[in-house]
Amino acid sequence: MDIRQLKYFVAVYEQRSISAAARQCCVAQPSLSAALLQLEQELGVSLFLRLPKGVTPTEEGDKLYGHAGKLLAQLASLKASFQAPAAKVRFRLGLIRALGVERMSALLREFSQQVPGLELHLVEPDAPCDARIITPAQQQGGEVLQPIWRDRYLLALPPAWPLSLQSQLTLDDFQDLPLIKRTPCDAWDLLYPQLSRRNIQPAIRADIQTIEYALGLVSAGVGCALVPDFDNLLERSDVALKPIAGLQLERTIALAYRSDNAHPALPVLQQLCSQSSAL
Known part of the structure; x- marks a missing residue:
């Protein structure tokens, strides 16, 4: 698990759409999808349910979002303290x-x-x-x-x-x-x-x-x-x-x-x- 995967996950969670998250992160959609799949495999859970129009988070996705948001905020604060x-x-x-x-x-x-x-x-x-x-x-x-x-x-x-x-x-x-x-x-x-x-x-x-x-x-x-x-x-x-x-x-x-x-x-x-x- 790395910071890039968590950023992609948070973007998908907030946008409720893989394509919208890819645009927000300025990456190609296949690259974001691959990173998200790798994260799910590492954790051994499904983070989202894929729907005909967009995605919705699973219970495990809701749980990870709480941790990921805090971790990314702490990382941003750490970087800012040295700038x-x-x-x-x-x-x-x-x-x-x-x-x-x-x-x-x-x-x-x-x-x-x-x-x-x-x-x-x-x-x-x-x-x-x-x-x-x-x-x-x-x-x-x-x-x-x-x-x-x-x-x-x-x-x-x-x-x-x-x-x-x-x-x-x-x-x-x-x-x-x-x-x-x-x-x-x-x-x-x-x-x-x-x-x-x-x-x-x-x-x-x-x-x-x-x-x-x-x-x-x-x-x-x-x-x-x-x-x-x-x-x-x-x-x-x-x-x-x-x-x-x-x-x-x-x-x-x-x-x-x-x-x-x-x-x-x-x-x-x-x-x-x-x-x-x-x-």
Whole structure:
């Protein structure tokens, strides 16, 4: 048993998902799964029950979590006691909306941990900043783009709706379909012209900004909504996610920075974004 295995175990326990834990720890999912299996073999117990969507801890997993959390906290405290206070490193990062709370939290957590003294300021993407996480359409002159994620958009439906039984939806299905519109939304900008050409008019039930509110309204049965295929959404049971036939509703998320940017923390962020894109 080693510290790395315990860190992976704690991440899986808290995320209730092996894939989410792998993103949080910035490692490939097979590597994390192998380390977790080795830990279970060493202890001679099963720490998690594998479910169709995520995992749930066993009694032995609950027991280990209490010990592992204390041990990792003590180790962090021990390391900190030998480290001199780091000089503050101010970094302004511009973010667009709807990037995915889970994966962005994991990325920013690693960034903060790997840059001693980091003072991170999250700002709107059009504000003065050291780097931005945006779509390619928002790239400005003099900026370099480094792709991070590629998202496919799906239609989130209440599971009780008859349309949720279909393997995919067609554009004709959108006629009078109760719809939760998000603004801004890259997928809506691609879908709306297609509907207009066919004189198809969905029934707009709400116009909001965040994915979280949109999913809440979908779960409540108010309407359907276009959402990116984030891993944590694919694991939800209160919404049904379906593709739209004949349409490639996709977006690329990238790190943007000026080629002459010499900020000392930027190479760390570039490396973390590169690791995230490889997972």
